[in-house]
Amino acid sequence: NTLICMTPALGEGAVDASVTTDGHSYVVALNSFESTMATTVSSLTPAAGPVHGGTIVTVSGVGFSERAAKQNWLTCAFDHASVTPATYLNLTTVLCSTPLVSSAAKVSLEISNNLQDFSISRAQFEYLEPFVIDAAEPLAGPVHGGTRVVVRGSGFISGMSMECDFDRVRVAATVLSSAMLLCITPQHSEAVLPLGVALLDTNISISRVAFTFQPLPIVSSIHPANGPLAGGTRVQLNGTGFRNTIGLSCVFGSTQVSARFVSSEAVNCTAPSHSIGAVSIRAANDEHTVRPA
Secondary structure, eight states: OOOOOOOOOOOSEEEOOEEESSSSOEEEOSSOEEEOOOOEEEEEESOEEETTOOOEEEEEEEOOOHHHHHTTOOEEEETTTEEEEOEEEETTEEEEEOOOOSSOEEEEEEEESSSSOBOOOOEEEEEEOOEEEEEEEOSEEETTOOOEEEEEEEOOOTTSOEEEEETTEEEEEEEEETTEEEEEOOOOOSEEEEEEEEETTEEOEEEOOEEEEEOOOEEEEEESSOOOTTOOOEEEEEEEOOOOOTTOEEEETTEEEEEEEEETTEEEEEOOOOOSSOOOEEEESBTTBOOOO
């Protein structure tokens, strides 16, 4: 049999609950009743995530009960429609995992200590459709980082903390428009990595793009080592790390010219015109990344 009672106003703490049928004889319940501070949610981090769910949200507030967590009563409610278990960290912090939803929307996230009475703080979590990355330029750069990459796609949001994600290595992104953003590659070992876009610590992108981190070519010798001021001398650079790319080039001082791939150890290029004197010669596998002089 079941008896439902409405609790009176109580101070915080545990009290005995008892039942009477005549106002004189009482039966004390086996378990005490704990009266707790009302739960209140003050902030969510992150406050946005993908519609496919799985975002771990740090919920800050007051009134979260460790006893409720041990009894599996501590729960998160997303618009009071989807209720999921909460992970207790302390009296002011719990973690919630966002459930799957069918479309982008803003929902309230509330916390309960008893599966029934939820906070009424109306803290907002925003579900977002995944950003789509269609292209990036360039698609390769040196392992020491520093390459400026323009990412093209859709749904980028200005005014929010967006990042480029190189297989979980993240760097800040500058939103140029809803279809374009700019980021600077981090340092990374030689690898081909998927390029994604993250918002507020959450990767919510669909990417068709990979970025290649590659060592810079090293020039060990050149032949010939001199030529006329008017330029036009065909020069072979010998070394290591040359790649057969569209942007393969030689740099004479500060003048960059296209190069012809011979092998991973040699390229040919035509010297530009220059005033009298010696210049440094370097090589680049793309026009965006050149070994410092």
